[in-house]
Amino acid sequence: MSAFAGSFAVSCERERPKGVATLRREEELNRFFAEIERRALRIAEISVRNRDDALDLVQDAMIKLVRRYADKDRAEWTPLFYRILQNSVRDFQRRQSVRNRVMVWFGRGDESDYDPIAAAPDPIGRAPEEELANSEAMSELERAVSELPRRQREAFVLRTFEGLDVKDTAAAMGVSTGSVKTHYSRAVHTLRENLRGHWQ
Amino acid sequence: MNDRQERKLDDEFAAKAKAAFDQTVDSLDGATLSRLNQSRHRALEHVNAGRAASFNRQWMPAAGVAGAAAVAVAVWTFNGPPTGTASPSVATDLEIILELDDFEMLENLEFYSWVELDEQLDRA
Numbered sequence: 001m002s003a004f005a006g007s008f009a010v011s012c013e014r015e016r017p018k019g020v021a022t023l024r025r026e027e028e029l030n031r032f033f034a035e036i037e038r039r040a041l042r043i044a045e046i047s048v049r050n051r052d053d054a055l056d057l058v059q060d061a062m063i064k065l066v067r068r069y070a071d072k073d074r075a076e077w078t079p080l081f082y083r084i085l086q087n088s089v090r091d092f093q094r095r096q097s098v099r100n101r102v103m104v105w106f107g108r109g110d111e112s113d114y115d116p117i118a119a120a121p122d123p124i125g126r127a128p129e130e131e132l133a134n135s136e137a138m139s140e141l142e143r144a145v146s147e148l149p150r151r152q153r154e155a156f157v158l159r160t161f162e163g164l165d166v167k168d169t170a171a172a173m174g175v176s177t178g179s180v181k182t183h184y185s186r187a188v189h190t191l192r193e194n195l196r197g198h199w200q
Numbered sequence: 201m202n203d204r205q206e207r208k209l210d211d212e213f214a215a216k217a218k219a220a221f222d223q224t225v226d227s228l229d230g231a232t233l234s235r236l237n238q239s240r241h242r243a244l245e246h247v248n249a250g251r252a253a254s255f256n257r258q259w260m261p262a263a264g265v266a267g268a269a270a271v272a273v274a275v276w277t278f279n280g281p282p283t284g285t286a287s288p289s290v291a292t293d294l295e296i297i298l299e300l301d302d303f304e305m306l307e308n309l310e311f312y313s314w315v316e317l318d319e320q321l322d323r324a
Contacts, residue, residue: 018248026247033240038225041236055235062243070247138220160214161221188210191217199216 025070032077033062040085043157046142047089048096057092061085078164079171086154086172137199144194148187151175155183156191 018026037058044054061084069080145153151173158169159180169184170177192199228236 022248026244029247030240030244033243037236037240038228038233039221041228041232042221042225051232055232055239058236059239059242062239063246066243066246138224141217141220160218163218185210188213192209192213199213 028074029066029070029077032074036078036081037062039162040081043082043161044085044089046145046157047153048092049146053092057085057088060088064088076171078162079168082158082162082164082172083174090150140195141191141199144191145187148190151179151183152187152190155180156187159184 040058040061041051041054044057045051048054048057061081064084065077065081069077072080145156148156154173155169158164158172159166164172166177166180169180173180173183175183
């Protein structure tokens, strides 16, 4: 009886063929993720300062989007995806903060393992001096962005790096369009003040 | 400096930042791209799973009761029929199973009953 009950439930999941609608949706999601995943990874990496953690966060966000919002309109996926990702980043940073406080208490310190030069992209046909200058400039920018207050950082990366308009940025952040403009404006002002050299 | 000039400088800064960021995106190494690819495919496995989970929720209560009865039969087979009142552990197990809304656990009842039987055999 239990074998029947168990195998009945399992066979419902395993053997049901995919309908045309499901296949179409799967294809759309595949295209969506393929288009967004690299930028999402870099955006997450700027916040959490670790590539492996950023990869895990992006994967979690993909899974959550599929499980909760696959049936939504395609136009809603980008702000929804980034809403999920930013929430995950925030939760991750809170856990890291608690962990670091505990580690400091135990005398293990809280030095970050993040090495921006090591995480810099592979050079592709660029002169070494140019590559080094670009890496350093980007490292400087990433450090400055990661130090922004959370809402300013979110507004800046979504508007600048992902290229979302104000409306979609507001949806992703769960705030008003006015708030987005304020946070973004303050972020740019702070970054311009704090960055020198290449960025002036 | 007036507002227009400030906005122009802000726009120039943002454009430079975007260009630098895009360069890092385009230069991601093969191992990272491979992991992203794997993540994408893992996520897509859930496209059907979500619909199957909602389908299963219609049948799980019936399957859960059937499974609970199976566990009871399996345990009683080795412990003997209940004398008077059901032993506390069996009654507790049945209550837990029947109250469950954890459908993943209900799906694994066959496994849990096998584990229970295995432990009983070891004790015997």
